Amino acid sequence: MNELITPTINKNGQQVVSARNLHKGLDVTDRFSRWAERFIIKDFIDGVDFTSVKSSTLVNNGASRELDDFALTIETAKQVAMMQHTEIGKQVRMYYVKLEEQFKINPVEQLLADPVAIGQMMIEYGQTKEHLAIAEQRIAEYEPRISYLDTILASKDTVTTSQIAADYGMSAVAMNRMLHNFRVQHKVGDQWLLYSKHMRNGYTKSETAVVKHRNGERKTVMNTKWTQKGRIFIYDLLKEQGVLPESEKMEVSA
Structure with a gap:
């Protein structure tokens, strides 16, 4: 293979x-x-x-x-x-x-970038006791990340901000405000749009929807949804700020 x-x-x-x-x-x-x-x-x-x-x-x-x-x-x-x-x-x-x-020059940088995978590799190939201790700690620290990422990758569809916010026990309004504060998105009219540095990364997809008002008037609006790649981006960003999804909070407190 x-x-x-x-x-x-x-x-x-x-x-x-x-x-x-x-x-x-x-x-x-x-x-x-x-x-x-x-x-x-x-x-x-x-x-x-x-x-x-x-x-x-x-x-x-x-x-x-x-x-x-x-x-x-x-x-x-x-x-x-x-x-x-x-x-x-x-x-x-x-x-x-x-x-x-093997391809990268500095293995320490790679360890920090993907501690679980490299930690497992170190254990598999029998590094020093010091390295093994570090690797085991890294794995223990990042296991919740694997669990949550498995949940994300299990879904193939786009998700709304409300669905992601629910993972964190907050409202869509609070999530949108937080992403705005972290310079991920800004509001144009009634729609949240990514800042230009994030636009071409495949984090979101926009869909056109028709809204019917009580008076019978129809209005075309754009709904922005997050791809699974965008959902992982949000997870990594918020974790750096100490904001964890509810499932990880429970594992940490257990």
């Missing part, structure tokens, strides 16, 4: 993974085009998280046939693997985490 999902280096010196190879490595039964639409195109950004490319395969007569493919960043490949919610998906994610560690 490792040979199948091994990343390559693109012209920018970045590790990338063939979506078709990842599809095979994960033993996905759904056809590639449907799987790619659901797990890649829907929640990630072309040109940022992946790039549309062509790959070739041999057909029965020995000729080469060109196929549509996507070159995924390592981070995107890890997220897609975890979204499968299978044991092999977890193994693939860990494989990419280890490759990232």
Whole structure:
């Protein structure tokens, strides 16, 4: 399997993974085009998280046939693997985490960036007692994050601010105000919009809705919803500020 999902280096010196190879490595039964639409195109950004490319395969007569493919960043490949919610998906994610560690110059920075994955790798490969103690503590500290992220990744649909706010035991008004204070969004008319530095990250999707007033008048409005990628962004942002979802508060106090 490792040979199948091994990343390559693109012209920018970045590790990338063939979506078709990842599809095979994960033993996905759904056809590639449907799987790619659901797990890649829907929640990630072309040109940022992946790039549309062509790959070739041999057909029965020995000729080469060109196929549509996507070159995924390592981070995107890890997220897609975890979204499968299978044991092999977890193994693939860990494989990419280890490759990232080998690819990066400073392992300490990587440990801080993904302490659970690197901590598990350190234990698996038998580092020093000091390293093991640090790794075990990191895992204990970040286990609630894994649990909450599993909940997020279990959903494939966009969610409203009200739904995210409910995870934190607060109202949508309070959540919107908090995101505004953290310079994530600002209000234009009646709609909350992301600041420009967050706009192209695939955090939100806007949908058009028709509202009917009591007097019979109809008005077209835009509703902004959060993608699962945006939901993870909010989680990481709020956790840095010491704001935890209700499920983690209960685990911390237990």
